[in-house]
Amino acid sequence: MxxxxxxxxxxxxxxxxxxxxxxxxxxxxxxxxxxxxxxxxxxxxxxxxxxxxxxxxxxxxxxxxxxxxxxxxxxxxxxxxxxxxxxxxxxxxxxxxxxxxxxxxxxxxxxxxxxxxxxxxxxxxxxxxxxxxxxxxxxxxxxxxxxxxxxxxxxxxxxxxxxxxxxxxxxxxxxxxxxxxxxxxxxxxxxxxxxxxxxxxxxxxxxxxxxxxGHNIEEYQKEVDYYISNYTTKRIQLNGFINRLLEHGYQLVRREDGTFHIQRTNKEQ
The missing domain is CATH 3.90.550.10 (Spore Coat Polysaccharide Biosynthesis Protein SpsA; Chain A)
Known part of the structure; x- marks a missing residue:
């Protein structure tokens, strides 16, 4: 059989x-x-x-x-x-x-x-x-x-x-x-x-x-530190991550206490 x-x-x-x-x-x-x-x-x-x-x-x-x-x-x-x-x-x-x-x-x-x-x-x-x-x-x-x-x-x-x-x-x-x-x-x-x-x-x-x-703004905003560390090791590096966010109408911002968050820019998506 x-x-x-x-x-x-x-x-x-x-x-x-x-x-x-x-x-x-x-x-x-x-x-x-x-x-x-x-x-x-x-x-x-x-x-x-x-x-x-x-x-x-x-x-x-x-x-x-x-x-x-x-x-x-x-x-x-x-x-x-x-x-x-x-x-x-x-x-x-x-x-x-x-x-x-x-x-x-x-x-x-x-x-x-x-x-x-x-x-x-x-x-x-x-x-x-x-x-x-x-x-x-x-x-x-x-x-x-x-x-x-x-x-x-x-x-x-x-x-x-x-x-x-x-x-x-x-x-x-x-x-x-x-x-x-x-x-x-x-x-x-x-x-x-x-x-x-x-x-x-x-x-x-x-x-x-x-x-x-894994590449969604909702998750990026929840786990900013994870993605910063993650992209630092990748080919596009952290600057590539920052530029990719900007292209989609978001920016990585450092707070006064040194932590980061992601917020919208004025650019239309």
Whole structure:
């Protein structure tokens, strides 16, 4: 008897930020409709996050790998090396700061079926959802249309949250890190480069299939210090973060006590 492969294996990366993590996990189980297995890899988070994961894992019956040190994006590989890759059709990697929307899984799988030359597909599209408070830059991409389905082929990388073909994982595609101080980011560029070296394209979707709370003004204003520290380690640096805020009608302001907050400018968004 031939056993039909499970549609997707989802691996969510966790590192603190329990409120966003909870929103991400709830939205996943509220919307996922294809056959799936779900894992979380926790990068040595604080007690509040660990307790949350224990509660949600019991509720939704998923497995958590609790690490004793922050392995960043390389933590994805722990699950990849733990499971039988042949049991799955696609591999879905997820950050812990988004909110999945109904139909995201079926739409992604349909796109991957139509565009056989696409090895990695994002849940996001070219233009940030400014109307929903997202603050992010526009991304380049070339439109590809087939059978009434549309994606945008990216000349660069497409970020961490994505779906990937099983063939690439079987051939050894794995995650690496970009590291600076305590920060361990998944090396998105290297991962997408690996997809391309294996002869496949990487693509943005034609519309958003999840809300990107990790780049939203609402979250920026709640956790200003976190984002200042975060962007200081990234390629665009703190000045890039400040300029991105200005482009969307906000500014980073230092209070008299030395703390920061984000406020609107007079510029129309």
């Amino acid at each position: 031939v056993v039909k492969p499970i549609d997707i294996l989802t691996i969510m990366l966790s590192w603190n930020r329990p409120k966003l993590l909870e929103k991400s996990i709830h939205s996943y189980f509220r919307t996922v409709s294809v056959s799936h297995n779900f894992y979380v890899v926790d990068n040595a988070s604080n007690r509040q996050t660990v307790l949350l994961l224990k509660r949600l894992a019991k509720k939704y019956k998923f497995k958590v790998f609790y690490l004793n040190k922050n392995m960043g994006g390389r933590a994805f590989n722990i699950v990849l090396n733990h499971v039988d890759i042949n049991n799955y059709r696609y591999f879905h990697f997820s950050e812990n700061d988004l909110e999945y929307r109904p139909g995201w899984d079926k739409k992604l799988l349909k796109k991957m079926g139509v565009f056989q030359n696409v090895g990695q597909l994002s849940l996001y599209s070219l233009e940030p959802e400014i109307e929903k408070g997202e603050i992010w830059a526009s991304r380049p991409g070339v439109k590809l249309q087939r059978k009434n389905q549309v994606v945008f082929i990216s000349p660069k990388n497409i970020g961490t949250t994505c779906i990937v073909r099983k063939e690439l994982i079987k051939r050894g595609l794995r995650w690496k890190n970009v590291e600076k101080g305590k920060w361990r980011f998944p090396a998105d560029s290297l991962f997408s480069m690996g997809v391309k070296k294996m002869g496949y394209k990487v693509a943005w979707n034609d519309r958003y299939l999840a809300t990107n709370w």
